[in-house]
Amino acid sequence: MSAAHSAWLDPGPWLEVSAASDANKVNAAILCERPGVAELAVLLSPAAGKYLDLMAHRAQLITRRHFGKTISLYAPLYVSNHCASGCLYCGFASDRDVPRRRLQKDELLAEILALKQKGLEEVLLLTGERSDKADFGYLLDCVSAASAHFSSVTVESFSMTEGEYAQLGQAGCTGITLYQETYDPAVYRKMHRWGFKRDYAWRLDAPARALSAGLRTAGVGVLLGLADPVADLLCLFRHIQYLRKTFWQAGILVSFPRICPQNGGYPPSQPVQDDLLAQIIFAFRICLPDVPLVLSTREKPHFRDGIAGIGISRMSVASKTTVGGYSRAGDGAAQDGQGQFDVMDPRSVEEFCEALRKKGLCPVLKNWDAAFQPPRFS
Amino acid sequence: MNSGMSKGINSAWKLGNHAFESRLLIGTGKFSSVEIMVAAVRASGAQLVTVALRRFNRERPSDDLYGPLSGLPGVTIVPNTSGARNAEEAVRAALLGRELSGSPFVKLEIHPNPHHLMPDPIETFEAARELVKEGFLVLPYMPADPVLAKRLEEIGCAAVMPLGSAIGSGHGLRTREMLEIIIRDSNVPVIVDAGLRSPSEASLAMEMGCEAVLVNSAIAAADNPPAMAAAFAMAVRAGYAAREAGLMSKSDNAVPTSPLTAFLKEETP
Amino acid sequence: MRLTVNGEPHNHTGDKTIEALLKEIGADPRRVVVMINGDVVCREARASVRLEDGDIVEVLAFAGGG
Numbered sequence: 001m002s003a004a005h006s007a008w009l010d011p012g013p014w015l016e017v018s019a020a021s022d023a024n025k026v027n028a029a030i031l032c033e034r035p036g037v038a039e040l041a042v043l044l045s046p047a048a049g050k051y052l053d054l055m056a057h058r059a060q061l062i063t064r065r066h067f068g069k070t071i072s073l074y075a076p077l078y079v080s081n082h083c084a085s086g087c088l089y090c091g092f093a094s095d096r097d098v099p100r101r102r103l104q105k106d107e108l109l110a111e112i113l114a115l116k117q118k119g120l121e122e123v124l125l126l127t128g129e130r131s132d133k134a135d136f137g138y139l140l141d142c143v144s145a146a147s148a149h150f151s152s153v154t155v156e157s158f159s160m161t162e163g164e165y166a167q168l169g170q171a172g173c174t175g176i177t178l179y180q181e182t183y184d185p186a187v188y189r190k191m192h193r194w195g196f197k198r199d200y201a202w203r204l205d206a207p208a209r210a211l212s213a214g215l216r217t218a219g220v221g222v223l224l225g226l227a228d229p230v231a232d233l234l235c236l237f238r239h240i241q242y243l244r245k246t247f248w249q250a251g252i253l254v255s256f257p258r259i260c261p262q263n264g265g266y267p268p269s270q271p272v273q274d275d276l277l278a279q280i281i282f283a284f285r286i287c288l289p290d291v292p293l294v295l296s297t298r299e300k301p302h303f304r305d306g307i308a309g310i311g312i313s314r315m316s317v318a319s320k321t322t323v324g325g326y327s328r329a330g331d332g333a334a335q336d337g338q339g340q341f342d343v344m345d346p347r348s349v350e351e352f353c354e355a356l357r358k359k360g361l362c363p364v365l366k367n368w369d370a371a372f373q374p375p376r377f378s
Numbered sequence: 379m380n381s382g383m384s385k386g387i388n389s390a391w392k393l394g395n396h397a398f399e400s401r402l403l404i405g406t407g408k409f410s411s412v413e414i415m416v417a418a419v420r421a422s423g424a425q426l427v428t429v430a431l432r433r434f435n436r437e438r439p440s441d442d443l444y445g446p447l448s449g450l451p452g453v454t455i456v457p458n459t460s461g462a463r464n465a466e467e468a469v470r471a472a473l474l475g476r477e478l479s480g481s482p483f484v485k486l487e488i489h490p491n492p493h494h495l496m497p498d499p500i501e502t503f504e505a506a507r508e509l510v511k512e513g514f515l516v517l518p519y520m521p522a523d524p525v526l527a528k529r530l531e532e533i534g535c536a537a538v539m540p541l542g543s544a545i546g547s548g549h550g551l552r553t554r555e556m557l558e559i560i561i562r563d564s565n566v567p568v569i570v571d572a573g574l575r576s577p578s579e580a581s582l583a584m585e586m587g588c589e590a591v592l593v594n595s596a597i598a599a600a601d602n603p604p605a606m607a608a609a610f611a612m613a614v615r616a617g618y619a620a621r622e623a624g625l626m627s628k629s630d631n632a633v634p635t636s637p638l639t640a641f642l643k644e645e646t647p
Numbered sequence: 648m649r650l651t652v653n654g655e656p657h658n659h660t661g662d663k664t665i666e667a668l669l670k671e672i673g674a675d676p677r678r679v680v681v682m683i684n685g686d687v688v689c690r691e692a693r694a695s696v697r698l699e700d701g702d703i704v705e706v707l708a709f710a711g712g713g
Contacts, residue, residue: 278639
């Protein structure tokens with residue numbers, strides 16, 4: 001994709017479409033049978049912001065068609081917060097004074113068992129950016145360990161080569177999550193002060209490398225608040241269109257991470273309020289009817305409960321964003337304030353599942369397993 | 379080629395490195411005579427004309443299409459493999475066709491059942507793989523299956539030709555839903571083939587996003603084939619022009635019942 | 648020489664070249680393609696091919712077909 005980046009990802013024309021939206025265009029976009037980037041531009045406009053409930057109804061109808069009345073659940077598992085990069089907005093940036101650790105084999109096993117006890121079957125392993133203290137080899141070991149226990153193991157970690165992704169796949173990794181954070185190159189440069197993550201193009205092509213290597217899924221997204229959300233989201237949509245066309249057997253997922261205040265954290269330059277976040281989710285559901293849309297525990301309980309099934313089809317639950325947070329294998333009392341982000345929905349798996357059932361939604365803890373694949377001997 | 383319509387609009391499309399203006403392909407079967415067929419081809423403005431390969435018959439020298447068609451300006455003869463029942467036969471037919479036509483195009487068509495004439499997906503895939511290796515620009519006739527379309531694209535076919543409905547049935551775009559998926563996901567031209575009965579259906583196929591359409595039975599079986607061919611040509615240009623002009627969206631008004639967004643007004647507990 | 652041409656027995660009386668055979672059956676060499684024993688004979692090779700007793704020859708032309 002490298003050479004075509006700037007043309008493909010230029011949101012300029014679509015921002016103009018967005019600015020020219022009016023009630024009629026919004027109505028047409030909501031009902032469009034085959035929406036594309038033009039419809040997304042309209043649905044992300046301030047004009048569409050007046051029609052949230054209309055959008056919500058359409059989003060719910062579409063979500064029900066493709067996902068039924070189910071919400072798939074997963075848990076994030078931070079295996080290391082070592083980091084050599086300097087991302088301005090992140091609690092783990094290498095110039096932040098936080099205790100650094102990575103899970104040892106037995107600690108990892110304890111975390112895994114704690115999650116399994118809660119009934120979870122799908123796990124997302126997270127690390128900081130590439131660092132000597134938690135390198136590719138370490139991540140590979142973690143994936144091997146986790147895939148012996150979980151039906152789905154995905155990773156949210158540093159950008160890797162196609163060869164590295166292939167190795168992860170062989171070890172049992174089914175997919176990656178990797179956010180471009182922002183598609184605006186100037187903001188991107190400012191945010192990523194040092195380290196490997198500073199390379200915009202290398203990161204941009206990472207989901208494509210992962211899918212080329214044969215991983216099944218790629219989760220993408222932008223960090224809402226860093227730059228103009230509409231411009232970033234239009235670029236994200238174009239990126240998704242490219243990935244879907246190029247990797248026709250792959251599953252794409254979209255997340256909506258929003259910068260929230262954090263201990264001594266980064267104040268977003270263009271904060272996204274609740275109404276706009278809801279509008280964004282509805283717009284993406286309308287324009288990507290068959291793509292799972294993911295919401296984490298960064299968001300508050302009433303927002304999560306409200307939007308489950310109306311656009312959102314997948315959610316994390318009972319999350320700990322500290323290393324060793326599940327089994328208390330970590331630093332004890334020092335944990336809760338030093339995660340990658342603050343967990344705003346602390347409910348347990350049972351509590352959250354109960355809340356979903358009250359809404360007429362069925363929580364799904366396991367969607368896929370490797371039973372039909374040839375056995376992998378360790 | 380008729381009216382001065384669409385001059386100046388760059389509406390060419392490509393198969394491999396070959397560019398074409400006309401988006402109507404025409405087949406040469408079922409015509410009542412070679413003269414009428416040639417007149418229809420001329421009236422259609424088609425630049426890609428599919429022909430079959432048959433044993434030379436000295437009793438019927440006028441059956442031979444090579445002479446009549448190679449005299450038409452701008453026409454590229456595309457041999458098809460119709461008659462082949464499996465990949466091996468289709469490959470042989472393609473090699474024969476290329477030797478005679480001198481062009482790299484082949485319409486790959488394998489229908490083992492002579493009644494419904496549905497294309498064999500497995501033999502077609504095998505033949506396509508072989509023919510791409512041999513340097514052909516393969517245009518495979520296929521069931522309207524989105525996965526098969528990507529597989530054929532992946533192995534190097536120059537286009538995909540999903541059927542609209544069974545050959546000769548005139549049932550139009552029965553496979554519309556599948557065609558939409560194929561069109562959305564394809565990186566090669568999508569040419570709808572088979573089953574079109576009327577010019578409006580050809581127009582619709584173009585509005586949907588097809589790169590081109592192939593019509594045979596609907597023209598050959600019309601009362602006046604050359605006039606029908608001209609009508610199809612106009613319809614294909616109209617459908618394409620409409621798509622480029624940006625169709626107005628369908629719109630009703632959606633009326634919600636109970637509000638779903640009350641949660642946005644809730645206070646944080 | 649006894650050949651099978653287009654599925655029928657054919658007694659070939661001319662010399663062993665393809666050109667002679669085509670002339671015998673009334674086919675214009677520019678408008679047909681020839682296959683011998685399952686192998687396509689390309690135009691450049693026609694002059695050098697020699698027919699043999701028992702060969703199965705197919706001579707094909709373009710005809711109407713979708």
